[in-house]
Structures are given as C-alpha cells and as structure tokens.
Amino acid sequence: MPRADRPTSSPDGAAGADRRPRVLFVCVKNAGKSQMAAALTRHFARERLDVHSAGTQPGRAVNAESATAVATLGATFDGEHPKAIDPAVLRTADRVIIVGSAARLEPIDGMLATIETWHTDEPSTRGIEGSERMQLIRDDIAERCRTLVGEMLHRTQG
Template identity: 50%
Template sequence: MARPSVLFVCVKNGGKSQMAAGLMRAAAGVTVDIHSAGTKPGSAVNALSAESLLEVGVDITGETPKLVDPQLVREVDLVVTLGREAHVDAVPGTRFENWDTDEPSERGIDGLERMRLVRDDIAARVTDLAARLQNESATEQQEIR
C-alpha cells in the first residue's frame, strides 16, 4: 500500500512551503511522503522561517528551494498551495487545496513575531491535514481487506 503524498507549494519555496513540509514531517513522520517546491524559487530558506521552526523542534536549515516539477505534481496525491500568489495548473487525478495563510505583515507585524504567527497558522492546518491523510489511508487499507 502506497503512502499518501503531498506537495507544498509557495512562490519562492523559502518560507511557507518549507515550513509546511517541515511541520508535516514532524506531525506525520514516515506515514506521508512530503515534498515542497516553488513556482519561482529563491536562493535560500528564509532565516526567520527556519528560526521560528527551530523554536518548536523542526529544522529546515538544510533545505534548499526547488522549482515545481510537473511530473511530481502528477505523481502526488495532493498539492497544497500556500498564500494567494502561488499557482499550479490542475492535473487530472491530483487533488489541489489552497491555504490562504495568515499574513501578519498586513497588520503591521513583522520579523520573528510575524513568522511565529505564520508558523502557528500553518501548524494548525498541517495537523488537520496529517489526520485527514492518515484517516484516508486507514480507510483505503480497510477497503482492500
């Protein structure tokens, strides 16, 4: 039985999608195949994103931004875009979700405080998604039996 797979996408693949992937690894471990990518990847992971995750025991400092691979989009079960700017063309057979994540900078909140709020918003969504994917996988396994 194949594990469920998810691709998290933002524009630069330096902040939100990397955060989501790191938080999903912490929440779901090896029960989900986890990928992240960007539509226009930057050159490095956002330092404040990484710092905010280190506070909760998740290390993304070794990650590097990657371009969305169309083949991967076709292969994963779910593509999650984070924010309003990243767009990935729909592919038959792949589910898509958009998480219109909190953007504290619109309220004048910046720096590490901003990243903590973004992290907490993404963490809540990831926890929900991990539970949904694990429930779907368990249901599929029961149907096979």
C-alpha cells in the same frame, strides 16, 4: 531510515501498494511558507507521509526566520533548498496545496489531486513584523498541517 521528503515508491513516482500518501506544498519562492508547511508536516507525520515542497519561481535560499520559527516546534529545514516543481511529484501527489495567496499553479494531465489553497495569515498586513510575524505564520500553518496529517493518515487506514 529514509527521509520523509524522498519517495519510497518507484523513481517515477508511480503509485504502489507500499507508497505512502504524498503531499506537495507550493509557494512562489519555496523559501518560507511552503518550506514551513513541509517541515511541520514531516514533523507531525513522523515519516508516515511522503512530503515535498516546491516553488513556482524558486528563490536562492530558504528563509532563515522561517526555519528558526519551525525549529521552536522541533521541525527542521535541514538539507532543504528552494526547488522547482517536479512534474512527476505534481502528477502523483495525493494532495497539492498552495500555501499563501501569491503562487499560481495550473493542473497537469494525469494529476491525482486537485489543487487547493491555504490562504494563510499575513501579519504584515496588520503591521506585525520580525519574529512575531513568523511565529503567527508558523502557528497558522502548524494548525493546518496537524489537520492535514490526520486527514491523510485517516484516509489510508480507512
């Protein structure tokens, strides 16, 4: 069974009748929030969406606390690592979502989607740190991902 974050369409990302709806999550380092959103979306969508994540300035490794937080809901970062934005994925994504407020992304010619931003909860601004911080961020992102999956799957059935 193919992984949900790998394209099932042609290698260049061309749209086709059998192409699953594609979402790209972006943050600065692609180590925490965008990885959380991708893992949770994969988990909720059960391979019905083509899910990608990337960073505008990719870090060196995924955030272990973020991975632990999503694992409690059954999602996983297994096999993931911070990566740069693939222009082919950016161009062919049906939804492009910046997770958090720090990343900046300009549209490129031929993009299917507009760029939207999820201004996520940041508990550290309230003095909340550690695992409690990660759980609050996870819960915020998880709620948004559940809604996103419903929207994207409803659109393909309509």
